[in-house]
Amino acid sequence: MMKKIIATLMAFTMLAAVPCAAASDAETASGAEAASGEDFVFKHGFDLDYPPYSYRDEKGDIGGFDVEMAQAVCEYYGWKYEPVPFNWDAKDAELNAGSCDCIWSGFTMNGREDDYLWSKPYSDNTQMIMVKKDSGIEKLDDLAGKIVGVQTSTSAYDLLNDEEGQAALAQTFGSLEVYETYTIAFNDLKAGAIDAIAIDVTSGNFLMSGETDYAFLDEALGSEQYAIGFRKDDTELCDKINAALDALAKDGTFDKIGKKYPEIYDYLTLNK
């Protein structure tokens, strides 16, 4: 029975893949070999749910600091820019399958050092705890027995589940609620359904902009850096992006783009 199921699945997949294979025989999954050419298409993989690094801007278009930087890099080399928005949970499959050339979307490198080939870090980011100002929670120890929210597949989530990270602290929580997005978690915080949110400082600042009743605890949960993740064998592309980042930091483009995003400007590192 199992064999038949597999055979059927394979048959369907084969049937389905024929037109695509025909269309893309000339393409290879790896961007490395073509990265030197002028007509190279740089496929920028990112999540559109991650403001202000990559998101829908005020006009409803694809934008954000990472998107603008990636476009600037393409302009620098004369590459063609192709945005590849993906579902964050499927980012590794997207990268490995070659539908994008990198993950460049406020991507934390700490704890994932061995999983990707990393560019140089370009932004600092700290994991914080956000609470209502009048909640009486002032330090991490006060979270004992409280309900804490976090977004799934984020570095804050990883940190709270990592034995070498803050898993011990997470054990003291009343419960850890895992959300699809921080927007929903924040609404739960507002509504009093949870007591605190574990979140990186830039996303947190973004949520709190225009709000006065919320604050971070002084004590940080952990610190991290954002960088660009490449396939491990894609050294040529990684080197090129690093060189471009250096050049764009030098000529002030990095700083100029950063200034458009005041929520994260203080945490950007290449312009310092």
Next chain:
Amino acid sequence: MTLITMLTTMSEGMLRTIGIFVLTLVGSLPLGMIVALLRKSRFSVIRLLIRVYISVIRGTPLMLQLLVWYFGPYYLFGWSIRGWRFPALILGFIVNYAAYFAEIYRGGIESIPAGQYEAAEVLGYSKGQTFMRIILPQVIKRIMPSVTNEVITLVKDTSLAFTLAYQEVFSLAKQISASQTSFMPFLIAGIFYFVANYVVAFIMERIEKALDYYK
């Protein structure tokens, strides 16, 4: 972001949602009939294959199937999947919905009493004529309510396209909600889906009435 921008952006997403919806129906309604007929095939191998297909498709989440359709060609054969996102999405939906439609059709076909086949044979109808002129018209009338159910479910299931980051209305609602820290986009998406389904229900009701020619 102004409400107007939000509505315009999400309307573009709604058009893509409708695109998935229409293409899925165009593909799966006929494919379901083929599957239903194959399930009654004389050859036991074909019958078995169809049963396996239906049980795999109904037994696994559509979200998972979409991932398999999209990433499968790469992980199984190492093929490039550039430009494959939308075709994979539509194939995933068609193959999934065809399985459900096939079972609805089967229920309809099996509800026709054997006496009608015998009568048709006596009257000199061929097998094909019997099916097309006598059985099928009655089947369609009987299965309409179940088909309407599936079609309405399909409108809402299109939101699963977010798994492959296809920018339909629900993906956009999530993104705009994140960038505007507001629930408004979800409310708008809800209204869009409701209106779409209201139209679907209305059309299906009209079709049902038109088919009700013996009353």
